Amino acid sequence: MPFKLFDVAKIGCYCEAITHTTEKRKDGEVKVIQLSLRVQPFDAKLATALHPDVRNTLFKLSYPDPQPHIARVNFLLGVPRQDLDCFATSETATPTRRLEHVKISGLYARSTSGMQGYALVFKATFGPVTDAELGYCEAWRSGMKFVNFQEAEASDLFFDESEEDDDEDTGQQALPDPEFETTRDGRPLEAASAPPARRRRTDRKVVAKVKRAKGRRKR
Numbered sequence: 001m002p003f004k005l006f007d008v009a010k011i012g013c014y015c016e017a018i019t020h021t022t023e024k025r026k027d028g029e030v031k032v033i034q035l036s037l038r039v040q041p042f043d044a045k046l047a048t049a050l051h052p053d054v055r056n057t058l059f060k061l062s063y064p065d066p067q068p069h070i071a072r073v074n075f076l077l078g079v080p081r082q083d084l085d086c087f088a089t090s091e092t093a094t095p096t097r098r099l100e101h102v103k104i105s106g107l108y109a110r111s112t113s114g115m116q117g118y119a120l121v122f123k124a125t126f127g128p129v130t131d132a133e134l135g136y137c138e139a140w141r142s143g144m145k146f147v148n149f150q151e152a153e154a155s156d157l158f159f160d161e162s163e164e165d166d167d168e169d170t171g172q173q174a175l176p177d178p179e180f181e182t183t184r185d186g187r188p189l190e191a192a193s194a195p196p197a198r199r200r201r202t203d204r205k206v207v208a209k210v211k212r213a214k215g216r217r218k219r
Contacts, residue, residue: 005149008049013037013147015140032127040119072110079104085148101152102126
């Protein structure tokens with residue numbers, strides 16, 4: 001079954017910021033843009049449309065009231081890349097722009113002072129962008145668009161999310177600690193002791209000279 005970020009249509013998304021960055025793909029590194037989007041107010045209905053576990057975490061089971069003493073909760077939902085159909089208003093019938101193969105990351109909910117419910121924040125990364133797409137996103141900055149989400153078709157251009165999480169892994173195995181080495185039968189070995197200190201070679205002529213000096217002092 002396709003995985004939509006939200007199961008309901010036309011989610012109001014406020015664009016807080018736009019960041020120009022790069023993304024590693026199977027054919028190399030490409031320039032992309034990253035939108036910081038906020039959904040607010042984020043109530044129990046929207047939380048249910050996002051994921052049942054999100055609703056149960058943030059809101060009381062019997063009543064759609066926020067759980068007390070929650071400042072921020074991060075969520076790892078394993079969202080596949082999405083296609084975003086963007087509308088100018090909630091009443092607009094035809095989308096003004098489609099953003100394809102958008103990576104959703106950094107998703108969290110935080111409480112807001114003076115307002116009921118939460119704000120849901122996440123990053124939407126895609127590219128490379130055309131001049132028209134860049135202009136559209138710049139017009140979205142500090143404003144709101146209404147978005148329909150749906151799972152994007154699979155593409156060979158992108159890494160799996162599990163592979164992207166391992167970008168910093170060099171693939172090199174760590175050398176074993178000598179304190180925890182074992183024998184072939186599994187018994188632990190004691191840590192290798194430091195090599196014995198070398199005995200300092202003493203010159204016989206020097207020793208004789210020191211003895212004569214002591215004898216003259218006794219006289």
